[in-house]
Amino acid sequence: MIVSTPLTPAVFAILLSLAGGDRHGYAMMKDARAPEGGGIAMGPGTLYGTLERLMRDRLVVETDTSDNERRRYYRLTDAGRLALETELSRMDSAVAAARQRGLLPQGGRS
């Protein structure tokens, strides 16, 4: 399916977290909170609401994995990975343009 960009911060953070492998709810919240994961302070309501919409759009699926009957794990689908890559590419272009305009140091960490 075609996903419009830019993604919302919560969607981006969840997809980025799941790009590192299957994750359960709190692991995604923790990843999202880290600066490299998007720096999003997300609670369970936003997390599961966003996950529901991502599953409906088939960007994420729930796995059978469980280390606890209440802890549910989620996985990125190919479409989800593509959406994430598209978003990263869009961000990369924006960062490159910002560098060209001197807003960011050349060759520096964005």
Added chain:
Amino acid sequence: MTQPSPRSSMRIEGAYQFAICLYPVQFRESYESAMLQSLRDALGDPTLPRHTFLRTLLKDLIQSLIKENLAMLRETVSRPVLVYNALVLIALFSALTLGFVIIEQNSLRQSANDPQLGMATDLASRLARGTSASASVPNDQTDMDASLSAFVIAYDEQGQVLASSAQLNGAVPQLPRGVLDFVRRNGEERVTWAPRRDVRIASVVRHVSGARGGFVLAGRNLREIESRKDLVLEQAALVWLGLLGILFVGTFFFGWLTRAPSPATT
């Protein structure tokens, strides 16, 4: 970092479990235990400052409650078939209500002519038989504005008043010439006559046959009938609003019952 007491964690979990009840049923049924587990994981995470997390949790709760309930509302009623059906029913209810109002108000207005029809016919017959207008028309002077009683007026062929059982502002008002011309051609006219801006009379005007000719008018004030017409309109408007309310609730309920199931999981 100081670890919070288990009792404090249980209190937070209890409060959160209560707050989860405010989410839409389908969402709650799907994610309640997972959300509580995420909360437990967060409360048990020694690297996460408690006050920071509680602030995030409260903000998240408010935002996601609004978002999920609005999404539920949108998903429930925003299906084209459901909206189309609701619009068709609204149009149907509106047409039925409007039809009822028109028929009922027209029926009330027609019923306002009832005594005058007989009175005008009788008076025209008497005058046609040669009885004088002053002998045929009662002497009592009804106030056209204040009274709801029926009255009669006799006119000659030129439209001049011969006798009247009613007055308005101390005089007998003149009928519009057009009405008399119409009655001369057609024999009878049933018309709402406004001898003054705020006085409306349900009038039946008949032509008097015979050599002398002339016209008779039987009328009565429409105030009571018009107040009944207003009542019909008010009641119909209330019924219409009630039907719209039932339709809205019914559409929402039907939409809720027939919502798409949650996404499949693997």
